[in-house]
Amino acid sequence: MPSKVNPSIDTHCYCLFLTFNSNNVCHSKCFFYSLIFLAWGTLESYGQLLADTTLSIPSVEIKSTKVRNQSVGGNTQAWTPAQLDRLPANNLAELLAHQTGTYIKSYGLGSLATSSVRGASAGHTLVLWNGLPIQSPMLGQLDLALLSLQAMESVEFTRGGNAALWGSGAIGGIVNLDNQANFSQKLHVKSNTLFGSFGQFQQQLDVGLGNQKIQSVTRLSHQQATNDFYYFLADGLPERQQTNAQLSQQSLLQDLYWKWNDRRQVALHFWHQQSDRQIPPTNVQNRSEAHQDDLATRVIMEVKQVTDRGLWQAKMGFFNEHLNYFDDLILLESRSHFQTYLAEITGQWNWKEQHQFLVGNTHTYTRAWSAGYRENVPSEYKSALFTSWKYQTEKLKTQLSLRQEIVDNQWVPLVPAFGFDFYVNPDFSIKGKVSRNYRLPTFNDRFWLPGGNPDLLPESGWSQELTLAKTRKKSGLQLQTSLTVFNRTIDNWILWSIREGQSFWSANNITKVWSRGLEPRLTLSYPLKNSTLQFRGGYDYIRSTNQVPLDNPKMAAGDQLIYTPIHQAFGTLSWEWKGLYVAYQHDFTGKTDGINDPLESFQVGNIRLQYTGNITKYKGTLFLNFNNLWDVDYLVVERRPMPGIHFQMGVKVSFNEKL
Amino acid sequence: MKFYFTCCVFAFYTVQLCAQNVIDFEGFNLESESFLNGADESGGFSVGAVFLPNDYNPDFGSWTGWAISNTTDVTTPGFMNQFSAFPGSGLDGSAHYAVAFSYSENIMNFTGEAAGQPISGMYITNSTYAYLSMQEGDAFAKRFGGITGNDPDFFLLTIKAYSDGVLSADSVDFYLADFRFADNSQDYIVDEWTFVDLSTLGAADSLSFQLTSSDVGQFGMNTPAYFCVDNIFATELVSSTTSFNSPTLFEVFPNPTTNYVQIKHSAKESVDCTIFNMEGKLVLRQTLGIDGGRIDVQFLPKGSYLIHLQGDHIRLARMFLKY
Numbered sequence: 012m013p014s015k016v017n018p019s020i021d022t023h024c025y026c027l028f029l030t031f032n033s034n035n036v037c038h039s040k041c042f043f044y045s046l047i048f049l050a051w052g053t054l055e056s057y058g059q060l061l062a063d064t065t066l067s068i069p070s071v072e073i074k075s076t077k078v079r080n081q082s083v084g085g086n087t088q089a090w091t092p093a094q095l096d097r098l099p100a101n102n103l104a105e106l107l108a109h110q111t112g113t114y115i116k117s118y119g120l121g122s123l124a125t126s127s128v129r130g131a132s133a134g135h136t137l138v139l140w141n142g143l144p145i146q147s148p149m150l151g152q153l154d155l156a157l158l159s160l161q162a163m164e165s166v167e168f169t170r171g172g173n174a175a176l177w178g179s180g181a182i183g184g185i186v187n188l189d190n191q192a193n194f195s196q197k198l199h200v201k202s203n204t205l206f207g208s209f210g211q212f213q214q215q216l217d218v219g220l221g222n223q224k225i226q227s228v229t230r231l232s233h234q235q236a237t238n239d240f241y242y243f244l245a246d247g248l249p250e251r252q253q254t255n256a257q258l259s260q261q262s263l264l265q266d267l268y269w270k271w272n273d274r275r276q277v278a279l280h281f282w283h284q285q286s287d288r289q290i291p292p293t294n295v296q297n298r299s300e301a302h303q304d305d306l307a308t309r310v311i312m313e314v315k316q317v318t319d320r321g322l323w324q325a326k327m328g329f330f331n332e333h334l335n336y337f338d339d340l341i342l343l344e345s346r347s348h349f350q351t352y353l354a355e356i357t358g359q360w361n362w363k364e365q366h367q368f369l370v371g372n373t374h375t376y377t378r379a380w381s382a383g384y385r386e387n388v389p390s391e392y393k394s395a396l397f398t399s400w401k402y403q404t405e406k407l408k409t410q411l412s413l414r415q416e417i418v419d420n421q422w423v424p425l426v427p428a429f430g431f432d433f434y435v436n437p438d439f440s441i442k443g444k445v446s447r448n449y450r451l452p453t454f455n456d457r458f459w460l461p462g463g464n465p466d467l468l469p470e471s472g473w474s475q476e477l478t479l480a481k482t483r484k485k486s487g488l489q490l491q492t493s494l495t496v497f498n499r500t501i502d503n504w505i506l507w508s509i510r511e512g513q514s515f516w517s518a519n520n521i522t523k524v525w526s527r528g529l530e531p532r533l534t535l536s537y538p539l540k541n542s543t544l545q546f547r548g549g550y551d552y553i554r555s556t557n558q559v560p561l562d563n564p565k566m567a568a569g570d571q572l573i574y575t576p577i578h579q580a581f582g583t584l585s586w587e588w589k590g591l592y593v594a595y596q597h598d599f600t601g602k603t604d605g606i607n608d609p610l611e612s613f614q615v616g617n618i619r620l621q622y623t624g625n626i627t628k629y630k631g632t633l634f635l636n637f638n639n640l641w642d643v644d645y646l647v648v649e650r651r652p653m654p655g656i657h658f659q660m661g662v663k664v665s666f667n668e669k670l
Numbered sequence: 671m672k673f674y675f676t677c678c679v680f681a682f683y684t685v686q687l688c689a690q691n692v693i694d695f696e697g698f699n700l701e702s703e704s705f706l707n708g709a710d711e712s713g714g715f716s717v718g719a720v721f722l723p724n725d726y727n728p729d730f731g732s733w734t735g736w737a738i739s740n741t742t743d744v745t746t747p748g749f750m751n752q753f754s755a756f757p758g759s760g761l762d763g764s765a766h767y768a769v770a771f772s773y774s775e776n777i778m779n780f781t782g783e784a785a786g787q788p789i790s791g792m793y794i795t796n797s798t799y800a801y802l803s804m805q806e807g808d809a810f811a812k813r814f815g816g817i818t819g820n821d822p823d824f825f826l827l828t829i830k831a832y833s834d835g836v837l838s839a840d841s842v843d844f845y846l847a848d849f850r851f852a853d854n855s856q857d858y859i860v861d862e863w864t865f866v867d868l869s870t871l872g873a874a875d876s877l878s879f880q881l882t883s884s885d886v887g888q889f890g891m892n893t894p895a896y897f898c899v900d901n902i903f904a905t906e907l908v909s910s911t912t913s914f915n916s917p918t919l920f921e922v923f924p925n926p927t928t929n930y931v932q933i934k935h936s937a938k939e940s941v942d943c944t945i946f947n948m949e950g951k952l953v954l955r956q957t958l959g960i961d962g963g964r965i966d967v968q969f970l971p972k973g974s975y976l977i978h979l980q981g982d983h984i985r986l987a988r989m990f991l992k993y
Contacts, residue, residue, distance in 0.1 A: 244817045295816055296807030341748025461730025509773055509890055514734030564888040607887035
């Protein structure tokens, strides 16, 4: 990760919130300014001011641009397109796995991938696209392997919950995927072609066109893979070739931006994505003919208005998604479909520079179709009112948030949160957060036949976290360290299981989960002659235990949750010299329990070689990735083999691109 | 082969099968390729002196306990084919059979005079769903033998008897699949109707069936919890299906023998008599008259043999020893 953000190229998107004074301590006045100036149209008039006060900061600790994305006390990592471009990660699952230490439960190359952040479940990671949640309301989660990074201009990941601001599901972590305008762009074109092992082929074309009033960005992408890798079975047995594992995905993302005037901007985002994936057999299954088609159309329209004392933003969203699962072998055809309508308005006011108030109101209406549901077309209406008060001085920043949500005329418990950042000195800070978080039952939890339970309660609980961060600079060496300790309990944890006297699986609030852990992080940068050497790494110690003895699933009180390793570590060593970039990343995942068997710990290494050069307005990048460099045989999900060493190589060409 | 081994055991222990009834399910007369899964919410199926409980949930459209079926699909894996017996029919090509499904205890009740009487046995086999899951694996359950073929997997049906509300300590274990052999060539998944001798359980008001598998995870058994039953042999039953009123149903004498066996039965019909060796190989077939007949066994090697009688209304087995 680069450690500097250049304000001269980032004024439209990023530097607004990177407003540090010369002591590298966040300055309250600057922060207010940056929030006020969020509307892109106002930037020209304040650019100089910001440039004067913006210095380089650790890239892993970025404060947010968005009206609501202002969590104080939490830990956020963010990536710009330039940073994403040099990572050997094509989708969100790979990014989180290798860059954040998040445990990604991957069913194999190109297959389903979900996350477990701080020992939480897959449904406890909230994914937002331009500020609106895109989780499937039917499943409560999202397949992170389907979210291509190339379609995004900004990716942020926050460890820890923040349901007070973001609502249901923001328990373990929050991912924010954003598309943002750059009104300084004219015609710009970017092409990205990738070939790789196992029939992998990706082609992406981005075309941007516009002026200082209107911008259009069109992104077309196609990827395919056979994923027919050979994998190890057992000593003395020949390797087996993966079958029925083909992937095909196409997407179109269209962004339109209109700068109405210097204080108002209108944006329209349209994202259409289609994926056809075969579901390969397990390593103890002879064959599979299952395949899954995902079709998603998402539209968001937003208006931002800057006022003298603040900013307001209105959004409307419409998500229409299909998930169709077929298994020709067992004559199964399962089609599901949902539509979500969202409306949201948020306002932010500043008072006397030290105070900032935020009020927001969201409305969400969802309908879902599935032959498996007890009702023809079950629906859900949610409305939430949320507010926060932020107070900040030169050394202290606090934020108190509150949310009240009502779901189908049922009140969800009041959700408060409090966070603080305290800068003891320019090199040492303490920050912490206490919040109540919750997750509503999904449509499947409530309506599935059999087993759906309309009387389910929301999962809810409290979380606390505290982070100590220290920065040192000496002889060009820059050292950033941090240690986060967290604690979280979730009551009414929903599990699907066969209950006593039942012959079918059903959803019930049957347990309580206690998660706690440590997250040390280290970033070390050392400038060599004309080059930079950087190491960034982290370790997670996570205990996430079931607190209620259960017969089904068979878990004693104190047992670690399945698919939740206690130990995880990751590290990336990179070297950059002129246009050459070399990075080696190494991940360690400790042993964990699966549903049937324990899973052994494993270590995987990846390497990326990249060269970027410019000729006039053209920029070209050649890259080569070797994944699983040490050809390790490992399983993330039991019975689901992962590929050995494999490569990706490609070329990126851009014309007139300004990042 | 295992079928006839089982029958031999059965024959040893059922010295007297007088006044035996064979409860089958042909009386249901279902349309072809159909099933009853309790959707009428009657709570079960009465067949002669046997009652097979069924718990149907109208809200969920799900069932547990017993179903009656005549579906014949032996190739489609998965739960969409949950009502088929793997042999493709009931016993000996009959149409109907019972399907049991439960991850917990499954009960078979005996009513009337049959309650409290010994149960001789019944024919049991795998459902297609369970068989193909064990043979090929599926998205949830493993292929038996595992990756190497050496995993000591098993799919076990344990049968116990309830008498006066007390569950018997004794049990009969019937392996619907057994991969625990050191020699993998001996591994098997039951693919035909197999007689399971229950006479050792003694008097029973009801029978308890419990499935267990080596393929079990935190959420319970992965192997589909299904098995199929046909032709229940009970004592002193008053059956609506097949009954024999003669006090002497089936006699084989002399036993042991050297040259011939004399067979008597009371089927009042000609029957097909087949003799199998202990390897399950057919060694002799002969049609007997309505009173029975004499069969020359001089040419047979010394050893134990099984005589099987098959008529329109009977299906019986006995064992004899040739020396």
